[in-house]
Amino acid sequence: MSSNEDKTTFSGESPNARTEEESVSFEGLNVSDRVHIVPLGYEYERVTVPAIRMRADRVYLIYHKGDDPDERPGYYEDIHDDLRGAGIDVDDDNICNIFDLYDTLRTVAELIQANQDHEVYVNLASGGKVTAIAGMIACMVTSGAEPIYVSASEYGQDKEVPVAKNVTSISRLPTYPIQAPSYAPLKLLQYIVNEGPVTKQECIEFAVAAGIDPLADHEGDDTRGLYRLLDSHLLDSLREDGYVETYKKGRNKYVKATEEGQNTLEAFAYMLDRS
Template sequence: MDTVHTMESMLNLRVHIAPVGFEIDRVVVPAAKMKADLVYLVVDRNIATDKSTKFQSEIIKKLKRKKIDSKVVYANRLQLFDIIRVVKEIILDHRDDEFYVNVASGSKIHAIACMMACMVFDDRKNIHPFYPQAKEYPAYKDNEQQTYGVEEIYGLPTYQLLTPNKDLIEILKIIKENEGRIQKKVLAEIAEDRKILNINAREENHSQARFASLDKKLIQPLMHTWNFVEEEKIGKNRWISFTDDGKNASEFLF
């Protein structure tokens, strides 16, 4: 049987991240086989309509019997970027530990989000997405466990998902702090205050140089390379706001 390699360490926890759907064995069996110390269960934020609650309860019981700790975190199961954000935050909270991210225990949206979350980190050597192949696939019945047992556990490769550099991300943060829309002149002032822009110009030319630097180094890449912002002129003022892509990216980049 092929299993994902686990690092034996007295210092680092083996942390599993598993979305909760209509699966039990595909969460519990890998956690036990791979000697997980802690399992984060990603459940639907809308508890009132979540049909997987009974599976969540059963998973927690079985993990407890195997002396594996579990924690529940919440993400909207239909919102890709919300799931990415939650998985990313778990990893950031335990950055030095070993992570094993289950892409088969939830929905297809969960699977895509989990893989994307693994790919946003520059250093991914301790992040291991995996796919547990089930032993049995019975005929589907509504609100019943979808598969039983685990035949093999396959490690999956991760590739870097390109993201904007630190300064561009800081500009996106400022825009988000202003509800997704900000006057360009104000953005330039804040960027300088936060040391994102360093302007070397005479006092009489300072404002113009700051505006030009913001445009060339930050706004243009965000507009034309990333398509994360757009610019609109209203009267004498120019405004910078998120595009749909920019709004989505702001949900998980920081």
């Protein structure tokens, strides 16, 4: 993925124009699709123009789960009409809380992963600030999509009509890799969030049963060795990142997830689902 801004400006044709192509069959070739992931806010042209001009094959629209479908802006139907009229498949089955960073990050990242064999773009201009941040993070964590920003010449405040008009440019934004949580600590975090607070002994039992190395590979009755492995390979990193807290109650040491840990699990649980 390039770290240099690649600005593409389109002009001189209808914004929804798309040339017809002859039907071509591909034998023995893995031909990828152009996929656009688009959180929906109060935008119309900044949704349709990039997908059509960049010749998308499929668009995933992401709706806010708190919205009544009957009260969505009327121009949402125009979005569908324009995209389908241009021969683009529209996937409507994507809902999240677009005002929640972690829920949006999870949703976008899952869609990126589901299309990892294709050419994926995430529209950072079609929703709000939260969806823009979540979309950028998802692109950087997965390294599987290009974030794009769509500029316009007119911006308004009336949500009954699209916020922006007259798209002037579509820009690929630079990205930098972000390290996602490792599988093993994330798997233990999931257990702690779902079952916690839990004792360290219960964490060890879970790690062994789940096949998490090096605990699952540990041989013999060296209990202290298991506790050292739990700390050094799993809990220390979770504590350092602020995802869990440990405390002593009676003779037992307990582990519980922090709010940050719960949010992190929500954002990155897709990594466990595909493993």
